[in-house]
Amino acid sequence: METQPNGTKERDMGSEYLEYERRWIFWLLIFVAGWYGAYTSALRSGVFCNVQTANVVFLAMYLARQKWFSTAYLLLPISAYLFGSFLSEWIGKGVKHLHFLRWDTLLVALEMCAVVFLALMPADWPDQICQVTLNFVCAMQFNTYCQIEGLLATTTFVTNHICQIVATLAMLICHPESHDLRRKLKAHVLLFLCFTAGAVVSTVMCGFFSYTSLLSALIPLAAVLICLAWADLLVEHRYFDAVLRGH
Template identity: 40%
Template sequence: MENTENYLECERNRVYYTLIAIAGFFGAYTFLLRGKVFCNAQTGNLVLLGLAIGQAEWETAAYYLFPISAYMAGAFISELLPNPVKYHLKIRWDTLLIAVEMATVLVLGLVPESAPVQISQVAVNFIASMQYNTFRQAEGTPMATTFATNHIRQVGVGLAKEIQHFRKKDKKHREKWGKHCMMVVYFLLGVVFGTVACNIYSGKAIWITLLPFLIVLIDFLNEDLHAEEEKMRQKPHGH
């Protein structure tokens, strides 16, 4: 088994499982209540932008530039802020980001159903991008906490390795395979729970994600201010 003592709290598997479950919830929220789109990634928006340009629908093309730009801005900001934050505050950027996401969720729950869906879409695009760019490896394994495409691919890869190593003693692939399987399961659970919650509570359902966010925030604050205070300058793996 791999020695996990050198990993920061923000790299723990449990944190990634929690964040991808929240991402699944966000997927249900934006699709059911905010324009039938998925805001956790931008491949779809880029395809729609290309279609609009190809059909000379310039207003439509301009529309898709907003979520793409919001996603790009999230990556830009989350790349610049980590060092200034850890040198000027007593907490890490990862901790501050969770607080920012909670504040965004709190505001989104106040947005009325009659408001333009673009408000919620752009906000989710922005925080999803920052989260994706910030949380990169779970205890040494590259991970995405906002969408499941790569995890599904890795489940297939792991299954192939299971067959290849069927008669061999080397089963090291199973730990990584298991992580990706869990990421897919937690994402799906987030979607299911989000669907039920949105059907019951409508737009305010997003406030439910404040609870898992709060658990992560308290955990991070405790580590930053106590257990990991001497590791404040240590970068998470993958950065």
């Protein structure tokens, strides 16, 4: 370990990464994100709640048409997303960890609670409750899980992964021998496939179990939570204040 000017310690672990930077953690999280997308699109007003691009477009359209009530409503999911980003940044960078678990681990536990609430929520409750809750959760996840073994990545949508796949393929034409480019391409392709698989499984489950199908998303989330908690408590506890690779 080397002490940095800000008093933190830089990890000295060779080429290894912390558990929450591991590829399989990102695979499971983005699989669940695909699950959310299909779930809300199929059962909750046909809206994709993982990001806010559509909401901002609709907000602009309603403003132009002077539909003030619709405009005011859209401020709710957008504000939830903004607050989720703010909260994850404040806790993740400021608090870092609470006694024995990292924020990254606590976030997965919080997400599981949200999944249980939404899956058991009465069907006649407003769909907006589901939308806003997932806006909040996805914003925190997007802002917390942003690096997969040294590569910038997202766990809530695939637009960036698609762009990175195409861009990396173009670069590989000029540099076919590049190991780093092949590694980058593989990472983004697998994340894209995991998101798609999550959406496929969610669609099938929605057909069989309707609203409660969301409970099945607890299985991959529980796997993530158990492994992250195990790492925090035993394997990586001494690295709580370490500067992560690439950060």
